[in-house]
Amino acid sequence: MPRPIQALIHTEALTHNLGRARAAAPDARVWAVVKANAYGHGIERVFQALRGADGFALLDLDEAQRLRSLDWRGPILLLEGTFEARDLELCSRLDLWHAVHREAQIDWLAAHKTQLPHRVFLKLNSGMNRLGFTPQAFRSAWARLNALPQVDEISFMTHFSDADGPRGIERQLRCFEDATADLPGERTLSNSAATLRHAGGDARVRADWLRAGIMVYGSAPDFPEHDIAHWDLRPTMTLRSQLIAVQQLQPGDSVGYGSTFTAGQPMRIGVVACGYADGYPRHAGTGTPVLVEGVRTRTIGRVSMDMLAVDLTPVPGAQPGAEVTLWGRGPRGTVLAIDEVAHAAGTLGYELMCALAARVPVAVD
């Protein structure tokens, strides 16, 4: 028998969550963001469920190629654009739309020989200071692009740094509005957090295209302020395993490396076939939520490479072979949001789903 750990990808939940992005902005089109191998889910595994999207956004050229091999003929946007001049050949061949965020990318375009002019998304640095032209440089970048025969339509994009928190998007939104004021073309501003928190009441935020990433994968971008139930999102990835041993502890007995947990009273613990080599966060300390046979309990002690321990006090009947849900869907309709586990480990749902290890077998349901 193989080691009992398994990941499940829930395709109907992907479709549902994509629908939530659409519902948030019925007048906009939706990019399903599938970078990082669809946030760890696997592009090939999510493709059918997400093909109702208006386009796919990603940043690795090989992932764009994989989408075209799945026979996706619709829009694909390279969120970081080209990394070197010859990437443009693939853009021409596969009809990829690409972000343009610095001068060199315009130089490469100017030198590129193509029969089909490219659609580009000119990116404004509206305050995040990651990618994009400054407001001062934006107009001249637009004028350069606009003069190139290699360029067809020019659209505009920016990215919010604080759509999930109290700083909000107002300052960056104003910057984008000013910089693009009288320029013709489509616009895209919103990631998941902006879509859920800010797009509803503001057509400028919805604009022409949303870029929905994490919400599609069933994680709330503003957890713990809001959870997936609040946003009506469903888990798209379950990580599950089984108990492979049970130990009876006496007061004073400790558990795992470093003996960081010591029992204060007699208790049963279970040992789960899941560790950090499977992608479970090593920084999840004692108390991280976990389901055993659908019953909520907690981890105890340190996570090791291949195993972790759980408190069986709320599930006294649990024996080796009992089903353990590390995140996602448990038995009998139970749910453990990936965000809760991530929060306990000081990280985000994003990081956990992307870190699912290659050794974990994945099934699609």
Ligand SMILES: *Cc1c(COP(=O)(O)O)cnc(C)c1O
């Ligand atoms: C990853 C990414 C997104 C999606 O962000 P989420 O928070 O996952 O919705 C949107 N836009 C850009 C430019 C990105 O890189």
